[in-house]
Amino acid sequence: MKSRKLSIPYLIWMVIFTMIPLVMIGVTAFTDKDGHFSFEPFINAFQYTNVFAKSLWIALLSTAICLVLAYPLAYIITKMKRSTQNTVIMLMMIPMWMNFLLRIYAWIILLQKNGPLDMALSLLGIHGTYIGNTAAVIVGMVYEYLPFMVLPIYTVMSKIDGGLIEAAQDLGSNSFYVFKKVIFPLSIPGIISGITMVFVPSASTFLVSQYLGGTDDIMIGDVIDKIFWTDQNTGAAISLVLMIFIFIFLVIMNLFGDEEAIA
Amino acid sequence: MKSKRKSGVLSKIYIALIMIFLYAPIAVMIFFSFNKGNTIVWKGFSLKWYSALFNDRTLMGALGNTLIIATLASLFATVLGTAAAIGINNFKGKKRAVIQNVSNIPIISPDIVMGVSLMLLFTFFGVLFNFEMGFATVLISHICFCVPFVVLNVMPRIKRMDPSLYDAALDLGCNQWQAFFKVVIFELMPGIISGFLISFTYSLDDFIITHFTQGARFQTLSTEIYALLRRKIPPTINALSALLFLAIIIIMVLINLRDRHEEKIKNGR
Numbered sequence: 005m006k007s008r009k010l011s012i013p014y015l016i017w018m019v020i021f022t023m024i025p026l027v028m029i030g031v032t033a034f035t036d037k038d039g040h041f042s043f044e045p046f047i048n049a050f051q052y053t054n055v056f057a058k059s060l061w062i063a064l065l066s067t068a069i070c071l072v073l074a075y076p077l078a079y080i081i082t083k084m085k086r087s088t089q090n091t092v093i094m095l096m097m098i099p100m101w102m103n104f105l106l107r108i109y110a111w112i113i114l115l116q117k118n119g120p121l122d123m124a125l126s127l128l129g130i131h132g133t134y135i136g137n138t139a140a141v142i143v144g145m146v147y148e149y150l151p152f153m154v155l156p157i158y159t160v161m162s163k164i165d166g167g168l169i170e171a172a173q174d175l176g177s178n179s180f181y182v183f184k185k186v187i188f189p190l191s192i193p194g195i196i197s198g199i200t201m202v203f204v205p206s207a208s209t210f211l212v213s214q215y216l217g218g219t220d221d222i223m224i225g226d227v228i229d230k231i232f233w234t235d236q237n238t239g240a241a242i243s244l245v246l247m248i249f250i251f252i253f254l255v256i257m258n259l260f261g262d263e264e265a266i267a
Numbered sequence: 268m269k270s271k272r273k274s275g276v277l278s279k280i281y282i283a284l285i286m287i288f289l290y291a292p293i294a295v296m297i298f299f300s301f302n303k304g305n306t307i308v309w310k311g312f313s314l315k316w317y318s319a320l321f322n323d324r325t326l327m328g329a330l331g332n333t334l335i336i337a338t339l340a341s342l343f344a345t346v347l348g349t350a351a352a353i354g355i356n357n358f359k360g361k362k363r364a365v366i367q368n369v370s371n372i373p374i375i376s377p378d379i380v381m382g383v384s385l386m387l388l389f390t391f392f393g394v395l396f397n398f399e400m401g402f403a404t405v406l407i408s409h410i411c412f413c414v415p416f417v418v419l420n421v422m423p424r425i426k427r428m429d430p431s432l433y434d435a436a437l438d439l440g441c442n443q444w445q446a447f448f449k450v451v452i453f454e455l456m457p458g459i460i461s462g463f464l465i466s467f468t469y470s471l472d473d474f475i476i477t478h479f480t481q482g483a484r485f486q487t488l489s490t491e492i493y494a495l496l497r498r499k500i501p502p503t504i505n506a507l508s509a510l511l512f513l514a515i516i517i518i519m520v521l522i523n524l525r526d527r528h529e530e531k532i533k534n535g536r
Contacts, residue, residue, distance in 0.1 A: 010397040014347050014414065015366070021411045022372050025384030038400070070289020076283055092282065094519055098287050101515045104474050105492040106508045109500065110292030113299065119307055120295050210375030210475070215496065225379045227476075232383055240387070243380045250377055254486060 032240035038058075044240035052227050052242060058250070059224040062138065063207035066145035067153075071195065072200045073146070074153035078194075079187070081154075082161045093158065096151045104148070108215050111144050115216070122182055141217040145206045152205075153198040160194030161187065192260070200257050295511055300505035325510055329491035330507075332402075333471060337485060340409035343465035347410070348417025349459055355418070356425045373412045374419075381412065382479030389480060401481030408480045409470045413439040416469070417462030424458035 014134060036042035080168075081092050099107065114121055115135040122134060134140060172182045210225030224246055232239030300317070320326065355366055373381055389404045405457030432454065436446035452459075474489035481490055495504060 007273060008354045008357045010350040011358075011366070013368075014351030014354070014418075016413075017414070018366075018369050019345065020446070021385070021388070021407065022369060025381075025388040026372070028387040028391065029384045036339070045516070073285065076281065080282060081277070090523075093521065096289070097285060098512075098515055098519060099293060101468065101472070102293065102508065102511060103492065104472050105489050105496065106296070106504070106511070107292065109496060109504060110296045113307060114295050115294050126328055147292070149315070150285075150289075162484075184454055204375070208379050208381060213491075225377075225475075230384060232386075232479075236387070239383060243383050247376060247380050250375070254375060 010017060032237055033244045035237055037235075037237065037256070045237040046245075048235070048238040049245060052224065055222055055227050057226050058221070059207055060221065061238055062141055062145065062221075063203050064212070065202045066142050066149065066206045067199055068144050069142065070150050070153040071199065074150060074157055074198065075191075075195070078154050078157040078161055078191075081158055082164075088164070093155070093261065096154055100151050100182075101146075105211070108144060108212060111140070111147065113138055114217055115143075134235035135216060136218040138217060138221050141221050141223075142211045145209075146214045148209075149206055152201040156197040156201065157191060161191050164190050183257040188211045195240045195261050196257055198228040200254065201254065207250070208246055271379065281450060292355035293508070296505045297490055297512065300509040301506075302502065305502050308528040312424075319501075320503040320506045320510075325486070326491060326503065326507065327490075329486045329488045332486060333488040335469050336402075336409055337470040338471045340413055341463050343406075344410050344413035344466045345417050345459060346464045348414045349421050349455065351414065352418045352421040352425055357423065367418075368372055370415050370418055372415075374415045377413075378473075378475040379479075382408075382476040385411065385476065386479040400480055402483065404480045405477055405487065408476050409473065409516040412473070412476060413470060416465045417459070420462035421455055421458040424455045428454045438472060454490065456474045 033045050034041055034043070036044045047261050081089055084092065102110075112135065113119055115124070117133065117135070119134075121224070122132075125132070168186050168190075169182055172186050174229070177185060208225050210223060210229050213221045213223040214226055224242065228239050299307060299309075301312050301314070302309055303313035307435065350484070351370075355363060358366060385404075385408050386400075389400050390507075394397060405520075428451070432450055433446055436450040437443070441449060472489075474493065477487050477490055478493065481487070486494070495501065
């Protein structure tokens with residue numbers, strides 16, 4: 005128990021399968037097709053600036069919507085009976101256990117032309133297309149990642165000491181002030197952790213936009229996937245830029261909350 | 268009092284709406300799994316897609332691969348991660364912080380970057396040692412993103428454990444291994460189990476990393492469905508979703524029953 009030896013297999017593992025691959029991305033990103041040092045991959049990567057901006061925008065919107073939906077939800081759940089709380093949380097988790105691709109496929113069925121939503125709304129006289137646009141991508145993202153926002157906020161909120169709330173009430177706070185002065189500040193670590201857990205995957209995922217979005221909704225993950233099979237250097241350069249963006253984002257998030265919230 | 272009841276009703280409506288959002292897509296899939304026709308036009312009740320599913324060798328094979336990979340990856344990750352957590356716990360200060368940060372890289376970095384970087388590594392090794400990507404590379408990749416979760420779950424348990432328990436076991440004549448397997452492991456068990464379960468879930472669900480490390484022939488459920496989504500999707504996928512959903516519900520209910528049972532035992536004492 006006092007020995008560090010037990011961690012040696014994992015330390016070796018990390019060097020081979022975490023550090024070396026990252027170094028390889030860095031090296032590949034600065035190499036041209038003939039294997040010479042070059043900035044060419046980054047120059048190629050520049051044509052995708054718009055896609056990059058769009059991905060970050062979609063991720064930002066999805067994260068914001070998740071937060072707006074999840075915060076009241078987490079708050080409501082903490083007000084329920086203990087056993088009901090567990091059931092509701094379990095109900096939130098179940099769709100996450102369905103396969104990632106099946107969840108996207110389910111939305112394709114639901115939103116497609118003459119699909120259930122289209123049918124139901126045309127009965128009311130509303131006609132439109134619900135798939136192949138940015139809104140559909142965002143709905144898909146929110147569906148994929150909403151539980152990642154609810155769970156950390158709920159966990160933090162449910163740990164808030166009831167005595168603090170009572171104390172605030174005794175000191176004359178109405179429920180709005182109790183929320184503003186006690187519950188909200190104490191739930192910030194959960195919010196930070198939720199934002200991180202939703203923003204990082206939604207900025208970098210692929211497929212969601214391929215299947216639910218239109219032609220101009222393509223995201224940076226899709227670009228990496230498309231390019232990497234033919235041009236590894238440019239693919240690696242874009243991956244590196246994405247990684248740096250995510251890293252900056254995490255550092256900023258870190259400034260708002262303590263380290264534990266990120267992990 | 269009146270406003271309180273009103274907000275209670277609003278809360279219930281809100282939760283109901285979220286649940287509809289979460290379950291409507293799944294319900295639609297289950298509904299169409301019983302459709303006689305092969306489009307989204309209802310042609311009458313039929314179980315033919317279920318029998319088609321069971322006769323679909325590729326899908327069933329992919330499902331089998333997914334379960335094998337998830338089981339092996341999470342078992343291996345649990346052993347590696349638990350040992351690592353105990354070892355890392357004995358590092359102090361800066362060294363320890365560095366190790367933990369490196370260990371968290373797979374959690375923090377985007378899946379696609381991890382997938383791409385592992386693919387670079389495996390193609391490099393593949394040329395060097397003459398092998399192709401497939402079962403082994405997918406398994407290794409899954410272990411990579413599972414271990415950090417095990418470490419994160421076991422670590423707090425080690426910190427909370429009373430170190431004199433281990434010393435007591437040694438004093439009572441256990442050797443180091445006996446002390447570990449007879450005493451320590453039970454103290455760490457809740458962390459080990461949740462690390463295992465998280466690993467298993469992530470491994471089952473993973474598409475992106477598998478996509479980059481699967482090679483030419485090896486398919487998991489995710490990559491198989493991905494291949495299907497690019498063509499015309501057969502309705503067997505609906506039947507598959509319905510069955511998966513059923514399996515998940517059964518597992519969840521069982522876990523819940525076990526938890527309640529344990530709680531009762533605890534309260535009974």
